[in-house]
Amino acid sequence: MVHLKVNGSAQAFDGDPDMPLLWYLRDILGFTGTKFGCGMALCGACTVLENGKAIRSCSTPMKQLEGREITTIEGISTHGPHAVQRAWAAVNVPQCGYCQTGQIMQAISLLSSKPHPTDADIDDEMSGNICRCGTYQRIRAAIKEAAKERA
Amino acid sequence: MITLEKASEDFAVVNVTRRSFLQGALSASAFVLCVAKAPLLAKAAGNVAPGSVSPSIDATAFHPSIFLGIQPDGTVLIVAHRTEMGNGVRTSLPRIIADELDADWSRVKVIQGDGDERYGSQDTDGSHSVREFFDTLRETGATARLMLVRAAAQQWGVPEAQCEADPVHVVSHKASNRTIGYGELAALAAKQPVPKKEELKLKSPSEWRYIGKPAPGYDVTDVCAGKPLFGMDVRVDGMLYAAIAHPPVLGGKVKSVDDSATLKLKGVKQTIPIDPFTPPHHFQPLGGVAVIADNTWSAFKGRDALKIEWDNGAHVVYNSPDYKKQLQETARQPGKVVHTIGDPDAAFSKGGKLIEAEYYAPHLAHASMEPPVAVADVQGEKVTVWSPTQNPQGVQEEVAKKLGLKKENVTCHVTFLGGGFGRKSKPDYAVEAAVLSKTTGKPVKVVWSREDDIKFDYFHSVAAMYIKAAVDDKGMPKAWLQRSVFPPISSTFDKDAVYGSDGEMSLGWNVIPFDVPNFRSENGKAVNHVRIGWLRSVANIYHAFAVQSFANELAYAANRDPYDYLLALIGSGHVIDAKQPPDVAAKYPYDTARLRHVARLAADKANWGRKKSGNGWGMGIAVHRSFLTYVASVVEVEVDQSGAVRIPNVYTAVDAGIVANPEMVRSQFEGAAVFGTSIARTGEITATNGVIDQSNFHNYPVARMNDAPVQVDVQIVESSAPPAGVGEPGVPPFVPALCNAIYAATGKRVRELPLARNGFA
Ligand code: FES
Ligand code: FES
Numbered sequence: 001m002v003h004l005k006v007n008g009s010a011q012a013f014d015g016d017p018d019m020p021l022l023w024y025l026r027d028i029l030g031f032t033g034t035k036f037g038c039g040m041a042l043c044g045a046c047t048v049l050e051n052g053k054a055i056r057s058c059s060t061p062m063k064q065l066e067g068r069e070i071t072t073i074e075g076i077s078t079h080g081p082h083a084v085q086r087a088w089a090a091v092n093v094p095q096c097g098y099c100q101t102g103q104i105m106q107a108i109s110l111l112s113s114k115p116h117p118t119d120a121d122i123d124d125e126m127s128g129n130i131c132r133c134g135t136y137q138r139i140r141a142a143i144k145e146a147a148k149e150r151a
Numbered sequence: 152m153i154t155l156e157k158a159s160e161d162f163a164v165v166n167v168t169r170r171s172f173l174q175g176a177l178s179a180s181a182f183v184l185c186v187a188k189a190p191l192l193a194k195a196a197g198n199v200a201p202g203s204v205s206p207s208i209d210a211t212a213f214h215p216s217i218f219l220g221i222q223p224d225g226t227v228l229i230v231a232h233r234t235e236m237g238n239g240v241r242t243s244l245p246r247i248i249a250d251e252l253d254a255d256w257s258r259v260k261v262i263q264g265d266g267d268e269r270y271g272s273q274d275t276d277g278s279h280s281v282r283e284f285f286d287t288l289r290e291t292g293a294t295a296r297l298m299l300v301r302a303a304a305q306q307w308g309v310p311e312a313q314c315e316a317d318p319v320h321v322v323s324h325k326a327s328n329r330t331i332g333y334g335e336l337a338a339l340a341a342k343q344p345v346p347k348k349e350e351l352k353l354k355s356p357s358e359w360r361y362i363g364k365p366a367p368g369y370d371v372t373d374v375c376a377g378k379p380l381f382g383m384d385v386r387v388d389g390m391l392y393a394a395i396a397h398p399p400v401l402g403g404k405v406k407s408v409d410d411s412a413t414l415k416l417k418g419v420k421q422t423i424p425i426d427p428f429t430p431p432h433h434f435q436p437l438g439g440v441a442v443i444a445d446n447t448w449s450a451f452k453g454r455d456a457l458k459i460e461w462d463n464g465a466h467v468v469y470n471s472p473d474y475k476k477q478l479q480e481t482a483r484q485p486g487k488v489v490h491t492i493g494d495p496d497a498a499f500s501k502g503g504k505l506i507e508a509e510y511y512a513p514h515l516a517h518a519s520m521e522p523p524v525a526v527a528d529v530q531g532e533k534v535t536v537w538s539p540t541q542n543p544q545g546v547q548e549e550v551a552k553k554l555g556l557k558k559e560n561v562t563c564h565v566t567f568l569g570g571g572f573g574r575k576s577k578p579d580y581a582v583e584a585a586v587l588s589k590t591t592g593k594p595v596k597v598v599w600s601r602e603d604d605i606k607f608d609y610f611h612s613v614a615a616m617y618i619k620a621a622v623d624d625k626g627m628p629k630a631w632l633q634r635s636v637f638p639p640i641s642s643t644f645d646k647d648a649v650y651g652s653d654g655e656m657s658l659g660w661n662v663i664p665f666d667v668p669n670f671r672s673e674n675g676k677a678v679n680h681v682r683i684g685w686l687r688s689v690a691n692i693y694h695a696f697a698v699q700s701f702a703n704e705l706a707y708a709a710n711r712d713p714y715d716y717l718l719a720l721i722g723s724g725h726v727i728d729a730k731q732p733p734d735v736a737a738k739y740p741y742d743t744a745r746l747r748h749v750a751r752l753a754a755d756k757a758n759w760g761r762k763k764s765g766n767g768w769g770m771g772i773a774v775h776r777s778f779l780t781y782v783a784s785v786v787e788v789e790v791d792q793s794g795a796v797r798i799p800n801v802y803t804a805v806d807a808g809i810v811a812n813p814e815m816v817r818s819q820f821e822g823a824a825v826f827g828t829s830i831a832r833t834g835e836i837t838a839t840n841g842v843i844d845q846s847n848f849h850n851y852p853v854a855r856m857n858d859a860p861v862q863v864d865v866q867i868v869e870s871s872a873p874p875a876g877v878g879e880p881g882v883p884p885f886v887p888a889l890c891n892a893i894y895a896a897t898g899k900r901v902r903e904l905p906l907a908r909n910g911f912a
Contacts, residue, residue, distance in 0.1 A: 016417050016449070023448035027392065032384035033377020035569070036447070037520055038601040042848040045520060073377035085375040092367040095239075095818055097374030098381060098520040098569025127857040130848065132520045132570050134825025135818070136856040137863060 004065045006031070007075025017063035021055075022046045024062055025072060033073035033101045037130065044129030047102040047109075048072050054109035073101040076108060084108050087146035095133035103129050107143050116147050166298075166345050182337035183220040184295050184345075218291050219248055221299075225320060225334030227254045232264035232273055233284075234541050234565055234575075239815030242369040243281055244288060247811055250361040251292025251354060253316040254333070261369050266543025266563035273543055281811045282779065282874045293351040295340070302339035303331050319360070356809070356871065365814035370567075380567040382539030385526045387594040391420060393587050394450035394598060396457050397439040397607050400841035401681050402430065402464040408440050409458040416456060418449025423590050425583065431646040432682055434549045436583045437607060443591060447598050463841060469680035471513070471613075471837035471844075478615035478677060479509060481636045486675035487650055490661045490730060493669035498630035499621050506708055507619035508701055511903040512693040514836035515611035516845070517686055518853055521569020522604040527584035528594035529554065534561045534585055539568035541576035549578045550585040572826075573685040577609050605851050606843040609684025610836055612637040616697035620667075626709020627719065630669040633701075635660055635694060638679035649676040651690070659694030659777060659883060661730050664743045665702070666722035680841065687826060688879035691777040692886065696904065699773035699887035703894065713891060714754050714772050721747045721774070735779075738873055745781045745806045745868075750774050752804035752866050753783035764895035767791060771891025773884040778876025781806040781868075784824070784888035786860075790896045794911045798828065798860040798889070803881060805865060808872035816877045821863040823881025828860060829853040831886045833907050 002013040006029060013024060020039075025031040025048070034057055037045030041059040048057045049071040057070075076082045081089070084107050094100045103126070110117055110125040117125070122140050131139065166184055220228040229245040245261050248254075266273065296316050303322035304311040307329065317323050323330040356363070373380060398404065410422040420443045427438030442453035499505075525538040527550070534556065540546050543563040551558040568575055584597040599607075614637035620628040639655060641648035651660075651674045661672050686692075706716035724744025731741065750772065757770060764770065767790045774783045785802040801824045810816050833852040837844045845851040890901040893911065901909050 016452075019446075019448045023446055027446040027448070030386060031377075032379045032381075032386070035381075035521070036383060036598075037522075038848050039451075040601070040847050040849070043520070043601075081372065081376065085372075088375045089367065089371045092371060092814060092818070094368060094371055094374045095822055096520065096568060096570045097370070098383075098567075100374055101377040104375060123857045127855045130520065130853055130855060132518060132572075132826075132829075132853060134822035134828075134854070134859065136825060136854075136859045137821055137861070138818070139856070 002062050002066050004067065005069045007070070007072060013062050015062070018061050021048070021057040021060045021062060021065060021070065025057060031072045031074050035098055035102060037099065037102070042130075043099070044106060045099050045102040047105040047129065049105060049109060052109070052112060054106050073105060076105075082108070083149050084111065084142070084146045087142040087149060091138045091142040091145055093135050093138040093142050095135055099129065099131045099133075103131065103139055107139070107146065110143065111147060111150065115150060117143065166341065182295070182341040184291060185218055218288070219252070219295055221295065221333055221337045221340070223334050223337050225258055225332050227252065227259045227333070228262055229259055230262050230264045234273070234543075234568055234571065239368060239812060239818070242366055243811040243815055244284060245369070246361040246366060247281070247285060247288040248292040250359055251289045252296050253319055253360070255320040256361060256366070258320060263565050265565065266547045268544055282876060285809070285811070285874045289353055290348065290351060293353050294346060297346050297351060298340040298343040299333055299336045301343045302336045306331070306336070306339055362811055363809065363813065366812055367814060381521055381569050382524045382537065382566040383521050383569065383598070385537040385566060385596065387526055387528060387537070390526065390594040390596055391443050391445060391591060392447045392450045392596050392598060393441045393443050393584070394447070394454040394600065395425065395439050395441045395583060395603070396454050396459055397437045397603065398427070398461055398463070399606070400461070400463040401432070401437070401466045402427070404438065404462045404464065405440060406460040406462045408460075410440070412456040412458070413442055413453040416449060416453050418444045418446055419453040420444055421591070422453075422457070423587060425586060431642070431644055433644055434545065434577050434579050434582065435553070436579050436586065441583070441587055443587065443595070450598070451600060466680045467841040469838045469841040471839070474613070474680070475511065475615070478613065478636045479511065481675040481677065482509065482615040482617040482634050484675065486634050486636070486673035489656050489672040489674050491671045492667070495630045495632055495669040495671045498669035499632070501621070503621045503623060503629065505619060505621055506705060507617070508704055508902060510616040510618070510693070510697040510700060512614050512696055513834070513904060514613045514681070515686055515830060515834045516605045516608040516836050516851060517572045517574035518605060518851060519568070519570025519572055519574055522599040522601055523575065523580040524596065524598050525581040525584040526594060526596040527581065527588040529585060529588040532556055532560050535564070536561065536581050536585065537564045537566055538578070538581045539566050539571070539575055540578060540581065541568065541571045541573070542578060545576065546578040546581045549582050553582050554585060554589060572687040573689070574609060577684060601848070602846040605836070605845050605847065609643065609682045611686035611692065612640070612683050612690070614690075614693035616693065618697060618701045620701070620705060622705065622709065626705065626711065628665070628667050628705060631663070631665075631667045632671050632673070633660070633663070633698070634673040634675060635697070636675035636677050637690070637693070638677040638683050640683050640685055642679035642683055649678055650674055655690045657730065658690035659698065659775060660690065662727060663698055664727065664741070664746050664774070664776060665720040681838065681843070688777055688882040691775065691879075691883035692830065695773065695775040695777075695883035696887050696890070699775065699884060700890055700902070703771065703773075703887070703891040704900065712760065713895070714750070714759050717750060717772060717774065718747060721750070739779045739875065741776065746774050746776055746783070749781050749783040749804040749806050749868065752868070753785045753802045756804070756864060756866060757785040757787065757800070757802040759785065765898075767896050769892045769895025769897070771888045771893070771895055773888035773891060775880070775884040777880045777883055779808070780875040780877060780880040782880050782884050784884040786885065786888040786892045788889065788892040788896050790893060790911070796832070796893065796906065796911050799862065801860045801863040801885070803863060803865045804868065805877070805881070806868035806870055807875045807877050807880070808870050809874045810867055810877070811874065813867050816867055817865045819877050820865040820881040823879070824863045824885050825854050825859045827882050827885030827889065828858065830882070831889050831904060831906055832858060834905050835908070
């Protein structure tokens with residue numbers, strides 16, 4: 001039995017301990033905002049926060065999560081959109097949108113460690129997240145926008 | 152399918168207020184107009200003569216598609232019948248109606264249309280959406296506006312001429328200073344006869360409030376909130392999950408299967424064999440063995456535990472290096488003539504300097520961010536499918552065919568697509584879900600892993616091209632011969648097809664936009680060994696790569712600046728015979744002056760010539776017209792000693808005629824440069840003994856933030872020409888512009904894609 005918190009609520013999991021967090025979130029808890037893109041920690045679509053830091057949920061087995069706090073896109077803000085989501089909308093980042101929740105989670109993680117990231121910081125942090133529609137230039141702009149807003 | 156461009160279908164607007172629609176989305180007293188395809192309308196109208204279609208058609212016998220409803224509270228509902236996959240159709244199409252309606256955009260609600268042939272074509276391919284529906288959508292909005300104005304005039308007892316839809320969402324009578332809202336008018340408007348087309352007054356472009364004005368995506372907030380919008384997110388009560396072990400080689404069959412380890416796994420329910428297809432494969436499932444489980448992970452794990460012996464069939468002979476040689480060999484031999492201008496043979500025989508080159512571009516996979524996925528629920532004779540699909544009517548058709556049902560019994564709910572790029576117009580995965588739902592008696596969600604997606608795609612074709620030109624003493628071509636060879640898309644529908652279709656030839660090959668007096672295009676035979684499909688801009692990718700690279704080679708051979716030379720090749724600009732069907736040629740003449748204009752815009756913005764190329768820095772230019780849109784790309788590169796390529800800037804200029812939403816056009820072209828970067832840098836799918844070698848993003852890499860262009864500038868030409876495609880045309884010129892830039896920077900010519908095969912990273 002694995003005990004963890006997801007978006008603030010206590011959960012207990014007694015399924016296959018090897019099940020990746022991604023499928024627990026999506027298929028069992030129904031938090032489908034976290035996406036499946038590769039299953040191999042190659043694309044970032046499945047990014048969530050573990051104790052505030054970005055991780056790839058597709059490659060994090062449940063057995064590693066005892067006592068951890070997981071935040072998904074559904075849990076990043078209790079009242080209205082998060083500053084990063086607002087910046088995303090202001091810059092009109094999404095095309096198909098499928099990668100964007102993972103991108104947003106990664107950006108939140110970046111901004112929490114580096115509130116004023118440089119271009120190089122952004123490249124470093126965000127290059128693990130693929131956007132097949134090619135919205136990278138807007139993602140960079142939105143991160144800067146969010147950084148400004150938080151300042 | 153790739154067909155020749157066509158002008159739009161015939162539609163008529165009908166008042167259908169008295170029918171109930173859209174499962175309660177519209178209230179009973181809403182005013183509802185629909186648009187229906189004229190032939191269907193005539194059919195529904197029975198003996199009503201064509202041309203005199205009357206709005207009093209028996210609505211109970213006629214279930215039309217709806218585009219527009221106005222609720223008594225003033226909410227305007229508009230159905231988006233095309234698929235949203237990042238192309239912005241859920242924003243652009245409704246805004247065209249809202250503009251002519253003079254509706255307040257903040258009070259417009261967009262509803263996604265199910266699959267239904269009454270919408271006309273819903274196949275969201277070939278960058279058709281705005282271009283084909285522009286006039287129809289405007290007429291729909293204008294029809295509703297006129298009916299609202301007439302309703303107001305009637306209510307007030309004043310002449311219609313004194314009423315106008317002004318400022319927005321209301322009709323006003325200036326003389327008496329009265330206004331009345333659309334919602335209040337809905338009931339009375341619904342009673343007005345539908346005006347004839349001739350009575351409508353469409354706005355002039357200067358009056359447009361939304362068309363041509365930038366607007367963010369309608370769904371941007373929901374998307375960023377992670378709402379369950381995508382096919383991957385669909386959850387239905389009692390749903391089971393399936394993963395399928397597909398035959399590793401196309402056409403392979405299961406010889407034997409041992410599922411004992413699979414069935415022991417927690418969460419796994421059963422395994423189900425899926426029949427192999429009967430050739431041609433078309434949109435049929437590939438066959439194999441499905442593992443049914445109560446969650447996706449268990450289904451994947453169960454599949455890994457299957458022990459299957461395959462009978463691989465005839466396509467085990469497919470080995471990419473050998474196949475490449477065959478294609479190249481074929482490209483060196485005379486092929487089937489596609490188009491001839493002047494007398495190229497005579498011109499070549501006159502001698503002069505001969506320049507020739509061969510180009511090669513490998514298979515590509517779509518790799519849309521959301522892998523194929525579908526949920527199907529078969530209940531007796533009725534099937535409901537939820538699927539990210541570019542082709543909902545195709546889903547209905549294929550599922551019906553496979554299960555032996557009527558097409559009308561299959562409902563296809565279109566979800567958002569996490570990217571499509573052409574892959575999701577093939578409904579094989581939805582058919583798989585339907586087959587499994589029928590067998591289990593439960594709703595089933597089929598989830599393709601990334602490995603399934605890459606290994607079992609409908610691949611973009613591999614192609615070999617050969618071009619030769621005889622040039623005069625100024626280096627200008629007097630004769631030009633070009634040959635392309637690739638396994639055609641038609642092989643998916645006709646197993647014996649070996650030549651490119653007219654459609655594929657029209658994608659950048661039958662003619663070139665250059666003033667060359669003697670010209671011939673040819674096409675050689677190639678047999679397919681994998682499923683071939685269409686990928687964002689299709690054959691334009693390799694054709695533009697060859698033609699625009701060759702033009703650049705000619706420039707250097709003539710010792711001229713590549714941009715000046717390109718303008719000289721295009722000439723002064725005029726309408727050329729591009730072998731378009733007559734109605735298309737009339738509406739969209741191929742005017743090389745427009746190509747010249749975008750080349751100038753892009754080069755000027757890039758400040759072409761500001762710095763001398765070489766020493767690892769360079770700019771490249773390419774132009775291409777596809778999907779009726781004219782595009783120029785200028786790419787700037789920096790290449791270091793190790794061959795690492797950085798792309799600091801891309802300058803794109805686009806002439807797509809009237810643009811519905813410039814913001815969406817800009818994103819599409821920014822994205823196209825990134826898509827092109829993936830193709831150029833690392834895009835390559837290969838096969839060994841019929842098995843695809845790549846499987847996930849580690850061996851089929853796509854562009855990431857740190858290797859994508861840093862800044863993509865998009866200039867949109869203001870135009871009054873009819874709207875043309877925007878989703879695809881950004882891709883073809885980008886790849887040769889990049890390769891030309893690399894040549895400028897390094898002196899190394901890339902004739903075979905991807906760059907990774909040429910010592911660049
Ligand atoms: S799905 Fe986890 S990184 Fe791609
Ligand atoms: S917006 Fe489509 S994958 Fe990023």
